[in-house]
Amino acid sequence: AQTVTQSQPEMSVQEAETVTLSCTYDTSENNYYLFWYKQPPSRQMILVIRQEAYKQQNATENRFSVNFQKAAKSFSLKISDSQLGDTAMYFCAFTAGWETSGSRLTFGEGTQLTVNP
Amino acid sequence: NAGVTQTPKFRVLKTGQSMTLLCAQDMNHEYMYWYRQDPGMGLRLIHYSVGEGTTAKGEVPDGYNVSRLKKQNFLLGLESAAPSQTSVYFCASSQRPRAPVANTGELFFGEGSRLTVL
Numbered sequence: 162a163q164t165v166t167q168s169q170p171e172m173s174v175q176e177a178e179t180v181t182l183s184c185t186y187d188t189s190e191n192n193y194y195l196f197w198y199k200q201p202p203s204r205q206m207i208l209v210i211r212q213e214a215y216k217q218q219n220a221t222e223n224r225f226s227v228n229f230q231k232a233a234k235s236f237s238l239k240i241s242d243s244q245l246g247d248t249a250m251y252f253c254a255f256t257a258g259w260e261t262s263g264s265r266l267t268f269g270e271g272t273q274l275t276v277n278p
Numbered sequence: 279n280a281g282v283t284q285t286p287k288f289r290v291l292k293t294g295q296s297m298t299l300l301c302a303q304d305m306n307h308e309y310m311y312w313y314r315q316d317p318g319m320g321l322r323l324i325h326y327s328v329g330e331g332t333t334a335k336g337e338v339p340d341g342y343n344v345s346r347l348k349k350q351n352f353l354l355g356l357e358s359a360a361p362s363q364t365s366v367y368f369c370a371s372s373q374r375p376r377a378p379v380a381n382t383g384e385l386f387f388g389e390g391s392r393l394t395v396l
Contacts, residue, residue, distance in 0.1 A: 170318070194383035206368065206387035252320055256383045264309060264372040264383040265336070268320035 163188045165255050167269035174243045175277050181228075182238045182272050184253030190214075193257035195229065195236045196266070201249040209251070212236065243276045250274075280304050284369050284388035291359045291395045299354040299391050301369030308374040310352040311336075311385065312344060314365040321368060327352055328374070359395045367391045 164187045174180035186195070197209040212220045212229050220227050224244075228237045240247055253269040282303045291297055301310065308329050313321040313336075323336030327346040341363060343355045352371075356363060370385040 165320075167320075196384070204366065204390045206370075206385075208384055211384065264385055265311065265323055265326060266321070266370075266383075266385055268313075268322070270318055270320045 163190070163255050163257065163267045165253050165267050165269040167251075167253055167272050169272045170270070171273045171275070173275040173277055174240075176243055176245060178243055179239060179241045180243055180274065182240075182251055182253075182274065184236045184238070184269055186234050186236065186253070186255050186267075188234070188255065188257060190257035193255060194264075195227075196254040196256075197225070197227070197238045198252045198254060198268075199247075199249045200252065200271075201246075206252075210238065240274075245276050245278060248274060248276045282369055282371055282386050282388040284367075284391045286391060287389065288392050289394070291356075291393065293360060293395060295359050295395075296355070296357050297359065297393075298356075299367055299369075299393075301352045301354070301371075301388060303350055303352075303369075303371040303386070305371060305373070305386065306349070307371035307386070308349070309372045310346065311370045311372075312342070312352065312354045313368045313370065314338065315368060315390070316365050324354065324367075356393075359393075361395045363393065364395045365393060367393060 193214045195212045199207045210222045224241045250271045254266040256264045311326040312324040315321045325344040327333045330349045345353045369388040
């Protein structure tokens with residue numbers, strides 16, 4: 162079974178600074194996807210960024226980028242130029258075997274990020 | 279664009295009562311899921327479905343039943359609610375991979391339903 166661990170329950174950062182959220186996972190699969198989802202106070206789950214395990218290049222989406230270390234099974238999220246609207250719960254998630262059994266996501270415990278003005 | 283819609287958004291039940299949460303998606307997705315979210319535990323998969331008429335157990339299925347009679351709907355039932363089922367429930371859907379379009383594995387979520395069992 163796959164597991165996803167986020168060891169930072171809470172983090173805070175000053176507006177305009179950079180923050181990195183950590184995530185580690187455990188799997189015996191070779192092909193899989195990793196995700197970061199954002200959940201603001203509205204409770205809506207919003208996809209921030211995804212990474213395909215077969216791609217060596219780290220994914221980037223505007224101010225969001227990942228550091229994917231496949232051998233170490235580590236998948237951290239870096240948020241640059243933090244904005245007040247980035248305040249949210251962030252979940253790391255993993256899926257594999259989706260071709261035959263659906264994209265069942267396994268989630269980490271979440272990291273509550275607060276951006277301070 | 280409705281996407282994934284859950285009803286009701288809020289519900290308070292007494293122990294032993296039954297209820298059904300309805301999830302509807304208008305994206306013609308084959309796969310649908312029910313998750314529950316509890317503080318410090320992230321989201322955990324209750325049941326899922328890979329097509330109309332099929333369902334399967336997830337990580338925490340006990341105390342819940344599901345049905346997928348129509349492709350666009352996925353129902354989650356609680357036959358005898360317990361306080362341990364107080365949670366926020368999320369429905370999600372995703373498409374089935376069909377070459378040559380690459381499936382990204384992304385799930386599309388509803389807005390959640392907060393259930394309190396007294």
